Amino acid sequence: MPVPGDDMGDTPLTRTPIPVPAHFSQAEQSFSLKKRGRSLCYTLPPRPPVKSALPISRLFPNKQRSWSQPRPQSVSFRSPQNNPPASELYDQSKGETFFKQCFRSICKLGRGSFGEVYKVQSLEDGCFYAVKRSVSPFRGESDRQRKLQEVRKHERVGVHPNCLRFVRAWEEKRLLYLQTELCAGSLQQHSEEFSGPLPPRKIWNITCDLLHGLKHLHDRNLLHLDIKPANVFISFSGVCKLGDFGLMVELDGTEGSGEAQEGDPRYMAPELLDGIFSKAADVFSLGMSLLEVACNMELPKSGDGWQQLRQGRLPTEFTSDLPPDFLKVLAAMLEPDYRRRATVDWLLSLPAIRNAERWRMVTLAQERTLGKIITVYQFIVWLVSIVFQGLNRPVVGFLHYCGLRALPRSPPCSPSPNLGESSFSSDWDDESLGDDVFEVPPSPLAAHRNFTYHGQELIGRHSPDLLSRPSLGSTSTPRNLSPEFSMRKRSALPLTPNVSRISQESSGSVKSTSPSTSHSSSGFVDAEVQRSSFLPRNLLSMFDDATEQ
Numbered sequence: 001m002p003v004p005g006d007d008m009g010d011t012p013l014t015r016t017p018i019p020v021p022a023h024f025s026q027a028e029q030s031f032s033l034k035k036r037g038r039s040l041c042y043t044l045p046p047r048p049p050v051k052s053a054l055p056i057s058r059l060f061p062n063k064q065r066s067w068s069q070p071r072p073q074s075v076s077f078r079s080p081q082n083n084p085p086a087s088e089l090y091d092q093s094k095g096e097t098f099f100k101q102c103f104r105s106i107c108k109l110g111r112g113s114f115g116e117v118y119k120v121q122s123l124e125d126g127c128f129y130a131v132k133r134s135v136s137p138f139r140g141e142s143d144r145q146r147k148l149q150e151v152r153k154h155e156r157v158g159v160h161p162n163c164l165r166f167v168r169a170w171e172e173k174r175l176l177y178l179q180t181e182l183c184a185g186s187l188q189q190h191s192e193e194f195s196g197p198l199p200p201r202k203i204w205n206i207t208c209d210l211l212h213g214l215k216h217l218h219d220r221n222l223l224h225l226d227i228k229p230a231n232v233f234i235s236f237s238g239v240c241k242l243g244d245f246g247l248m249v250e251l252d253g254t255e256g257s258g259e260a261q262e263g264d265p266r267y268m269a270p271e272l273l274d275g276i277f278s279k280a281a282d283v284f285s286l287g288m289s290l291l292e293v294a295c296n297m298e299l300p301k302s303g304d305g306w307q308q309l310r311q312g313r314l315p316t317e318f319t320s321d322l323p324p325d326f327l328k329v330l331a332a333m334l335e336p337d338y339r340r341r342a343t344v345d346w347l348l349s350l351p352a353i354r355n356a357e358r359w360r361m362v363t364l365a366q367e368r369t370l371g372k373i374i375t376v377y378q379f380i381v382w383l384v385s386i387v388f389q390g391l392n393r394p395v396v397g398f399l400h401y402c403g404l405r406a407l408p409r410s411p412p413c414s415p416s417p418n419l420g421e422s423s424f425s426s427d428w429d430d431e432s433l434g435d436d437v438f439e440v441p442p443s444p445l446a447a448h449r450n451f452t453y454h455g456q457e458l459i460g461r462h463s464p465d466l467l468s469r470p471s472l473g474s475t476s477t478p479r480n481l482s483p484e485f486s487m488r489k490r491s492a493l494p495l496t497p498n499v500s501r502i503s504q505e506s507s508g509s510v511k512s513t514s515p516s517t518s519h520s521s522s523g524f525v526d527a528e529v530q531r532s533s534f535l536p537r538n539l540l541s542m543f544d545d546a547t548e549q
């Protein structure tokens with residue numbers, strides 16, 4: 001892939017500063033306010049599978065399908081034996097699912113087109129994780145194979161501080177479970193919580209982190225193809241990580257880009273429309289994601305606005321406040337011609353990025369120190385509460401003996417001796433869960449109360465950089481390029497008649513996080529959630545599965 005000139009003033013960047021695009025006013029109809037909690041049916045169907053051979057089920061119709069067995073089976077493409085997932089806690093004779101026996105489900109973290117993601121606590125090691133469970137059971141062998149590919153892709157990614165860490169995967173009762181490290185939330189949630197554009201320092205930090213994550217992928221010939229704020233996760237120490245590798249393509253893999261599927265149209269590189277899949281597409285999507293969070297700007301899904309952003313014309317009403325260095329980086333990432341677009345290596349070599357990285361190191365070191373201090377503080381508070389509780393009984397007994405009124409006792413939800421527990425998570429003990437342990441009402445506070453970062457338990461601490469809020473709205477990749485935009489109320493931006501800032505109006509997702517509104521008999525958020533989970537994702541693949549069965 002050609003590398004742009006070394007000088008930031010060279011060809012790809014000579015268009016900066018970008019002139020005020022008069023035609024943006026004509027594109028007025030193309031922009032709309034961002035709806036905070038996106039509709040749960042805002043999903044993109046997977047592409048039809050490429051059928052190169054007859055499915056096994058047709059060749060051997062009587063062959064028993066191992067995946068339809070009720071027993072759990074670990075899913076790994078490194079060690080492909082179909083063994084039960086390893087856990088000393090799991091007892092096959094009990095009849096309960098592997099998940100129920102080995103995890104405590106705490107709250108729902110989010111939902112995409114593939115799965116619902118839950119915060120869980122492992123009963124084996126006491127640590128907190130995220131578990132993504134597929135929203136619908138396998139419809140057939142080919143559907144299963146498609147879903148299992150996400151595991152293979154996660155395994156290919158390997159370990160990197162700026163990529164979401166994969167722990168393990170298993171299938172049971174025709175559902176796929178993916179266990180990953182737990183993060184505080186997505187960049188989308190963070191940006192929605194933040195009223196306005198994210199400050200430049202944060203934007204530089206995010207840029208550095210994500211460029212390193214992307215370099216890790218690109219060095220391994222992997223294309224993410226679905227980079228967007230909803231697929232960027234922020235750890236509890238404020239590190240940004242690329243996640244959701246469901247659409248990832250291995251350039252040197254057997255499938256190559258033949259199976260490639262474009263992601264969310266708002267972040268999609270223009271050349272993908274011509275079927276050109278390359279690393280440059282990821283750089284473009286990263287640029288779009290940064291533009292969105294840096295300018296608090298709604299990105300169009302289609303229409304004139306969509307086209308203009310892909311012709312290198314950035315709305316100056318939004319970008320005028322950005323630091324000039326960052327604007328240049330952004331313009332290099334959003335270069336319309338993928339052959340002239342900046343590569344990750346080139347971007348990382350820029351003096352502005354290197355300078356930002358130095359700052360990043362400093363802030364990360366500060367974060368780590370602060371984290372340790374807070375851990376020690378939390379431990380001391382916990383110790384003092386234990387000692388106080390221990391002393392409380394004899395003191396109360398003594399006061400009773402003396403005929404005085406008893407001191408008020410600690411409430412039943414006082415801090416648990418378990419370091420990994422919170423008073424909120426303890427409300428959801430195993431007894432409170434139904435047959436399906438995923439069917440728990442979301443606890444909006446639980447995610448804030450305890451977490452694991454790199455195996456270390458910290459209680460009740462927020463990353464100072466992060467205002468996390470578990471969003472139950474879907475963050476799915478949209479289904480298709482909508483031909484028309486819903487015209488919603490425009491934000492009060494007198495100087496920007498054509499492009500909207502992100503609306504601060506509260507979303508439906510906030511409502512849905514309230515246990516009182518979401519606690520249905522099924523345990524899921526509401527009927528809409530249920531309905532949307534059964535939306536036909538891809539008629540062709542359903543047809544394929546139906547004929548297969």
Ligand SMILES: Nc1ncnc2c1ncn2[C@@H]1O[C@H](COP(=O)(O)OP(=O)(O)OP(=O)(O)O)[C@@H](O)[C@H]1O
Nearest residue numbers: 110111112113114115117130183230244475476477
């Ligand atoms: N490890 C995690 N820690 C915290 N939150 C998470 C984690 N994984 C997922 N989430 C939340 O769940 C949402 C959906 O997760 P994810 O993107 O992996 O699902 P998906 O079904 O593959 O989505 P898509 O429709 O983009 O393919 C995320 O946007 C995020 O809000």
Ligand SMILES: [Mg+2]
Nearest residue numbers: 112230231244
């Ligand atoms: Mg996603």
Ligand SMILES: [Mg+2]
Nearest residue numbers: 112114244246
């Ligand atoms: Mg996905």
